[in-house]
Amino acid sequence: MTELIFSEDSYLKTIDAKITKIEGNAIITNRTIFYAESGGQPGDSGEIRLHDQTLKIIDTKKGNTPNEVLHIVDSEFDRGLVGKDAELIIDWEKRYELMKMHTGCHILCGIIEAEITGASVGFQKSRIDFDVDPNLLNKEELNQKIETIIKDDHQIFLNEISGDEFKNNPQLVKSAVLSPPVINNKVRTVQIGTSDNIIDLQCCGGTHCLSTKELGSVEIGKIENKGKRNRRVNIRFKND
Numbered sequence: 593m594t595e596l597i598f599s600e601d602s603y604l605k606t607i608d609a610k611i612t613k614i615e616g617n618a619i620i621t622n623r624t625i626f627y628a629e630s631g632g633q634p635g636d637s638g639e640i641r642l643h644d645q646t647l648k649i650i651d652t653k654k655g656n657t658p659n660e661v662l663h664i665v666d667s668e669f670d671r672g673l674v675g676k677d678a679e680l681i682i683d684w685e686k687r688y689e690l691m692k693m694h695t696g697c698h699i700l701c702g703i704i705e706a707e708i709t710g711a712s713v714g715f716q717k718s719r720i721d722f723d724v725d726p727n728l729l730n731k732e733e734l735n736q737k738i739e740t741i742i743k744d745d746h747q748i749f750l751n752e753i754s755g756d757e758f759k760n761n762p763q764l765v766k767s768a769v770l771s772p773p774v775i776n777n778k779v780r781t782v783q784i785g786t787s788d789n790i791i792d793l794q795c796c797g798g799t800h801c802l803s804t805k806e807l808g809s810v811e812i813g814k815i816e817n818k819g820k821r822n823r824r825v826n827i828r829f830k831n832d
């Protein structure tokens with residue numbers, strides 16, 4: 593069991609933890625700020641610092657249970673580290689790019705009303721596939737909406753609902769292919785905008801920004817045809 597600190601605070605760059613288990617080339621700790629690959633968002637990289645050595649973490653993956661996080665080490669390491677104190681440090685620049693991109697994907701979900709059939713969050717660009725009538729997608733209009741939402745600086749709120757509430761509110765899952773993690777009978781919700789003006793509201797266990805203005809400049813790139821009603825909408829940072 594790993595306490596998922598990134599879930600409460602996505603902005604922590606470093607945290608103290610204790611090593612609880614070693615599994616193959618992975619280190620498991622009692623708490624972590626490393627996001628494990630899921631929901632289309634890549635895992636974090638960074639370092640685990642011990643008093644006498646530093647281990648490079650090249651990726652983070654989910655373990656056997658929803659809240660077991662595997663910090664993947666790049667090389668052979670001492671197997672006797674269980675019980676040792678460690679400092680976890682994430683590659684913040686990379687994570688922050690992903691947080692902005694991930695938040696951009698939520699904005700896209702908020703302005704395109706359609707079921708999601710796929711998603712991938714990347715550093716410079718990301719994409720979401722929608723089951724949508726292509727005639728409903730006007731790139732210029734969508735870009736205008738994204739620009740306005742970023743400029744208006746909407747706040748982003750995290751909340752939790754119970755497993756039962758989650759089951760009774762299927763509209764909170766917008767994806768046909770991804771399901772948010774249910775941990776200790778709780779599911780996290782992410783809401784862009786205040787309750788009187790909600791841009792997007794859905795269940796998601798990923799890492800997000802706290803306000804839309806942080807995204808800077810994001811725009812839609814290509815809209816690709818991936819089947820009869822399947823449209824792949826790419827977003828990227830605008831290079832001014």
Ligand SMILES: [Zn+2]
Pocket residue numbers: 694698782796797798799800
């Ligand atoms: Zn999300």
